[in-house]
């Protein structure tokens with residue numbers, strides 16, 4: 001007879017392992033023993049420092065206030081991603097965490113195409129965030145109020161702790177965080193252990209399957225065998241349980257996304273003098289792009305590139321040239337990336353979460369988002385010992401749809417860009433596989449910008465405004481404005497643009513800088 005799960009064993013102590021342990025210790029606080037095994041010999045990937053705006057809900061669910069965890073993880077706020085040099089004009093644009101205003105039922109971006117396309121950039125006209133980013137502002141006032149008053153009302157602590165299903169979330173929080181991934185894992189380790197998670201520091205050397213093909217136990221070097229009802233594979237790109245032991249195939253995305261390697265570096269910075277950018281920057285280079293993630297006290301940076309177009313050594317030389325003399329003494333670490341997903345992330349009694357489940361290049365900071373999504377879906381589909389096949393199938397479909405949706409969204413970043421100055425950029429349009437659905441949508445979006453009915457309908461974190469922003473930023477514009485807008489007066493739209501500008505000017509003048517806010521408010525609590 002089916003029984004409740006009593007023992008959950010997590011293998012791996014990177015961000016995925018400790019996020020999962022912390023979340024499960026809060027979500028299932030009765031009658032479950034959670035054990036986490038982590039190796040002291042195998043390092044974590046150690047990157048993964050920019051997040052997606054849903055991450056706020058993860059901390060809310062754990063009951064953690066910003067002042068409790070942010071200073072311990074050198075965390076900063078992120079309101080947008082700034083894309084630099086992604087089109088042939090060498091411009092930049094911001095992809096903010098903010099929905100469009102609507103006027104007479106149409107996104108303000110459609111009105112921008114009609115009334116302002118030749119005057120001001122779309123991002124500065126339609127959103128408040130770009131100017132606040134330029135001015136390095138904090139998203140919060142000194143009294144703790146968030147700049148976007150719609151979000152302030154929607155996200156009370158009471159609401160967020162109840163809403164632990166991302167796909168059901170009807171609101172957009174206007175910021176995410178940057179943090180030191182190692183410090184966050186340490187912080188969550190303390191949180192989990194305080195809530196009863198048992199930590200074993202050891203190497204898993206063997207995974208033993210029972211007669212029905214499920215995992216019976218894992219064997220460690222020094223702690224013998226560890227049995228469990230449910231095993232969670234958080235062993236990173238190795239996929240020790242899901243791929244190696246259970247033999248689940250990995251589906252590569254290399255035909256759609258060409259980047260397969262990265263070089264990461266940490267640069268000390270004088271934040272008092274330079275301030276702290278409240279955004280991630282993604283700057284296109286010859287064979288990929290560079291991330292810049294400002295933390296409290298240092299910058300994390302890395303070059304994501306395609307090894308088919310540039311060697312490891314050439315990439316490091318180009319990366320160092322891009323960063324300048326300041327990094328002469330900084331050590332670079334080279335990382336090979338496994339891009340794609342498992343055919344199934346849940347097999348028998350094993351669920352893979354984190355890099356062992358799936359990963360796409362970190363262009364939209366979705367690695368940690370995938371972890372959050374995987375954990376939430378696991379809690380919502382928590383099995384008993386019967387491991388119902390339909391529940392497992394449903395989980396796998398939801399997770400696969402999410403990762404595939406992000407893959408297509410990232411593919412759009414390359415194929416909609418008009419940059420074609422190197423072999424990599426030419427191949428990023430000419431040689432990649434674009435799914436039929438995306439091709440059809442791209443054709444449609446030449447006539448009108450994306451809306452909720454014309455994007456991928458499966459939950460993958462991105463809303464139609466994000467698609468629209470990328471297309472406008474990359475100069476993949478509809479040829480004409482929406483014909484229906486020619487039958488509607490412009491006044492309301494003009495008034496909305498004016499109101500956005502007025503509010504932006506007010507916020508620019510009143511919000512503290514991110515450096516001031518973090519230093520004096522968060523750190524002093």
Ligand code: FAD
Nearest residue numbers: 012013014016039044045048050204236354355362367368
């Ligand atoms: P890992 O960090 O690799 O951890 C694996 C764990 O498994 C380790 O603790 C290891 O000791 C343990 N382990 C392995 N084998 C064994 C064994 N035999 N016995 C015991 N323990 C074992 N995500 C974002 O959201 N934003 C970003 O900006 C971002 N940037 C990224 C940049 C790059 C270049 C890469 C590669 C990833 C990035 N990610 C990003 C993804 C993010 O880093 C990961 O999603 C996150 O760190 C989770 O990693 P993990 O815990 O799955 O794996």
